[in-house]
Amino acid sequence: MGEIRMPSLGADMESGRLAEWLVAPGDRIARGDVIAVVETQKGAIEIEAFEGGTVGRLEVAEGQTVPVGAPILSLEEPAAAAAAAAPPPSGAPAPTPEPAPAPAPERVSQPTAAPPAPEGVPQPAVPSPAPAAVEAAPPSRAAERVRASPAARRLAQRFGMDLAALTGSGPEDAVVSADVRRAREAERQAPTPERRAPEAGRARGLDLAEMRKAIAAAMARSKREIPHFYVATQVDLKAAADWLAETNAARPPDERMLMGALFLKATAKALLEHSVFNGTFEDGSARPGDGVHIGTAVAIRGGGLIAPAIHDCDRLSLDALMARMRDLVARVRGGGLRSSELTDPTVTVSSLGDRGVETLFGIIYPPQVALIGFGRVTETVLAVEGAPVVRPAVSISLAADHRVADGHRGGLFLRTLASLLQEPQSL
Amino acid sequence: MSGMRETTYRECLREAIREALQRDPRVFLMGEDVGHYGGCYAVSKGLLAEFGEERIRDTPLSEAGFTGAGIGAAIAGMRPIVEIMTVNFSFLALDQIVNNAATLLHMSGGAFNVPLVIRMATGAGRQLAAQHSHSMEGWYAHIPGLKVLTPATLEDARGMLWTALEDPDPVLIFEHVLLYNRSGTLSPEAGPVEIVKAAVRREGSDVTLLAYGGSLFKALDAAEELAMAAISAEVVDLRVLRPLDTATIAASVAKTRRAVVVDEGWRSGGISAEISTRLMEEVFWELDAPIERVCGVEVPVPYPAHLEQASLPQVPEIVAAAKRTLGR
Numbered sequence: 085m086g087e088i089r090m091p092s093l094g095a096d097m098e099s100g101r102l103a104e105w106l107v108a109p110g111d112r113i114a115r116g117d118v119i120a121v122v123e124t125q126k127g128a129i130e131i132e133a134f135e136g137g138t139v140g141r142l143e144v145a146e147g148q149t150v151p152v153g154a155p156i157l158s159l160e161e162p163a164a165a166a167a168a169a170a171p172p173p174s175g176a177p178a179p180t181p182e183p184a185p186a187p188a189p190e191r192v193s194q195p196t197a198a199p200p201a202p203e204g205v206p207q208p209a210v211p212s213p214a215p216a217a218v219e220a221a222p223p224s225r226a227a228e229r230v231r232a233s234p235a236a237r238r239l240a241q242r243f244g245m246d247l248a249a250l251t252g253s254g255p256e257d258a259v260v261s262a263d264v265r266r267a268r269e270a271e272r273q274a275p276t277p278e279r280r281a282p283e284a285g286r287a288r289g290l291d292l293a294e295m296r297k298a299i300a301a302a303m304a305r306s307k308r309e310i311p312h313f314y315v316a317t318q319v320d321l322k323a324a325a326d327w328l329a330e331t332n333a334a335r336p337p338d339e340r341m342l343m344g345a346l347f348l349k350a351t352a353k354a355l356l357e358h359s360v361f362n363g364t365f366e367d368g369s370a371r372p373g374d375g376v377h378i379g380t381a382v383a384i385r386g387g388g389l390i391a392p393a394i395h396d397c398d399r400l401s402l403d404a405l406m407a408r409m410r411d412l413v414a415r416v417r418g419g420g421l422r423s424s425e426l427t428d429p430t431v432t433v434s435s436l437g438d439r440g441v442e443t444l445f446g447i448i449y450p451p452q453v454a455l456i457g458f459g460r461v462t463e464t465v466l467a468v469e470g471a472p473v474v475r476p477a478v479s480i481s482l483a484a485d486h487r488v489a490d491g492h493r494g495g496l497f498l499r500t501l502a503s504l505l506q507e508p509q510s511l
Numbered sequence: 512m513s514g515m516r517e518t519t520y521r522e523c524l525r526e527a528i529r530e531a532l533q534r535d536p537r538v539f540l541m542g543e544d545v546g547h548y549g550g551c552y553a554v555s556k557g558l559l560a561e562f563g564e565e566r567i568r569d570t571p572l573s574e575a576g577f578t579g580a581g582i583g584a585a586i587a588g589m590r591p592i593v594e595i596m597t598v599n600f601s602f603l604a605l606d607q608i609v610n611n612a613a614t615l616l617h618m619s620g621g622a623f624n625v626p627l628v629i630r631m632a633t634g635a636g637r638q639l640a641a642q643h644s645h646s647m648e649g650w651y652a653h654i655p656g657l658k659v660l661t662p663a664t665l666e667d668a669r670g671m672l673w674t675a676l677e678d679p680d681p682v683l684i685f686e687h688v689l690l691y692n693r694s695g696t697l698s699p700e701a702g703p704v705e706i707v708k709a710a711v712r713r714e715g716s717d718v719t720l721l722a723y724g725g726s727l728f729k730a731l732d733a734a735e736e737l738a739m740a741a742i743s744a745e746v747v748d749l750r751v752l753r754p755l756d757t758a759t760i761a762a763s764v765a766k767t768r769r770a771v772v773v774d775e776g777w778r779s780g781g782i783s784a785e786i787s788t789r790l791m792e793e794v795f796w797e798l799d800a801p802i803e804r805v806c807g808v809e810v811p812v813p814y815p816a817h818l819e820q821a822s823l824p825q826v827p828e829i830v831a832a833a834k835r836t837l838g839r
Contacts, residue, residue, distance in 0.1 A: 260799040
């Protein structure tokens with residue numbers, strides 16, 4: 085029997101108010117599904133399940149405030165029928181008195197189940213717990229392969245859209261690029277999608293006064309505990325700017341890539357090489373990050389600031405990264421951040437270039453150990469091969485925790501980052 | 512448009528040969544029945560009287576012999592135009608074309624170019640049966656060292672020859688038999704044209720029809736029919752089968768996201784397969800539908816008219832294929 089507890093959504097969070105349940109008893113959930121909305125000092129956050137199963141009881145009523153760590157939901161069934169699928173205890177020969185449940189009868193009991201997979205596409209065996217099958221559990225979407233054209237797939241990835249939610253108009257009802265564009269257009273016409281507003285009177289917006297308090301606490305702790313050191317360097321961006329111009333030439337304005345995506349990707353790749361800056365420092369010991377999850381500082385109109393994570397930045401294509409950045413900014417401003425995005429950044433990137441800042445010296449967000457700052461991209465006189473030339477350039481800074489690294493390694497990190505930006509086509 | 516004049520594909524070819532003979536004393540025409548008979552498709556009619564037997568040379572029925580002679584003359588500094596009656600007969604000269612013309616520059620370490628032009632008729636539709644009707648230009652497009660041209664329009668019939676003669680290496684020109692009588696208007700300024708690029712003959716946004724030679728006009732007719740069904744088809748004339756202008760083809764398909772390749776040649780191992788594969792390599796992520804092909808039926812081209820027509824790509828099939836790419 086599992087249970088899900090009120091998560092800590094930041095070093096300073098003590099309690100959360102459960103604003104809205106998005107699941108009900110009997111629902112089957114998988115790890116990562118959004119199950120509830122919790123209001124914190126940082127605004128309304130969508131909470132994701134840490135493990136899968138069938139929802140048993142909701143331990144907390146909507147509107148109730150509970151401390152971090154308090155159980156909020158109990159699970160009836162540990163993730164799927166793991167027991168059924170597990171091998172018998174070693175030594176004992178597998179008796180298997182009954183044949184493994186064939187998929188056919190299951191389908192009969194689920195008249196609304198997914199359409200049969202196309203011929204030749206083996207369906208992954210989705211183990212389903214015996215009792216749940218009788219109750220016609222909703223089919224797992226992962227089991228279906230969406231028929232979509234290559235163009236539709238790439239476009240959906242660029243926009244960060246889910247192909248399975250679209251209706252296809254192409255050959256054999258495949259989703260084609262026009263369908264994706266149409267859906268994207270519809271999404272823009274209606275900026276707040278099917279998300280229900282919480283019944284409670286409080287709006288889903290951000291409480292800026294509360295957020296300010298949270299930032300104050302975190303930053304004071306950072307400066308109190310973390311011995312910061314700073315290094316900075318100026319980087320020639322001619323290659324990056326040229327590549328961007330070429331890449332964007334053929335794209336409509338809403339699909340253009342911004343320099344910020346190159347910065348993020350280059351940072352992620354540099355962090356792979358200099359992993360000491362990617363992780364946390366807690367209770368006297370450093371822990372490497374379990375991936376490169378870059379907290380991306382997003383300013384909120386009115387004075388707030390939040391840095392939710394873009395997960396696995398090193399593995400995302402530039403287009404996918406750009407889509408995530410757009411999506412993140414939209415969700416910071418419109419609500420809908422996920423709990424994991426707030427809890428697991430392994431490093432922070434802050435860019436104040438559009439505020440006209442040339443160089444920024446950041447304060448590390450604890451328990452992280454580094455913050456990379458990007459200033460404004462300016463036309464700068466640089467010495468190239470012995471002659472002064474005007475080039476677009478940016479000042480990149482690193483604020484890092486001296487307990488885990490030193491200026492020497494900081495310098496090497498910036499050097500790697502700078503050289504990655506010289507080959508934007510390989511990012 | 513003042514000055515435009517009525518002419519035919521055949522006359523355009525003849526003018527191109529005449530111009531080449533006048534401009535360059537190294538140029539001469541040789542082949543079976545090109546002189547006294549005037550060419551089996553009457554392309555060279557009148558040229559013997561005008562230029563004499565030195566430059567309009569009738570040859571014995573010996574494709575390997577006179578093609579080889581052309582190669583030798585080209586190496587020795589002449590600019591021969593060899594006419595082979597039909598592509599099926601060119602197989603008698605395959606050794607000369609593939610083993611000699613295409614390779615000598617390479618085999619001689621760059622010492623000998625072979626500035627030879629070979630013209631031949633290709634394609635079906637005139638009830639000449641299987642041994643005179645095949646479309647084998649795709650085969651020649653397989654061979655490094657050759658350039659393969661397929662003029663479809665009057666401008667290209669008029670303009671490709673001179674550029675081909677200027678080329679230092681062997682060039683094959685394929686003239687579709689159904690085009691000789693095709694008439695239209697041509698500017699009096701019409702002259703040499705480039706022989707490297709494909710051409711967009713009709714702009715469209717929904718699907719690209721890729722065709723060449725005799726099939727080009729079927730594709731254009733299909734585009735017209737598709738327009739009535741509110742489908743905007745772009746028609747690309749390949750013009751050059753080797754080297755293929757992949758950039759133009761890919762750009763068009765990247766725009767429309769759908770492609771139908773039309774080829775009178777057979778599907779298996781044909782130029783349509785090559786084009787389809789290149790599209791996969793270049794623009795896979797731009798595609799919204801599987802690439803369609805409309806090709807010749809895989810039989811020797813039949814003699815009876817109704818069977819011959821049934822074996823060739825026709826407008827309704829092209830229209831249907833284009834609609835399939837749109838899920839209609």
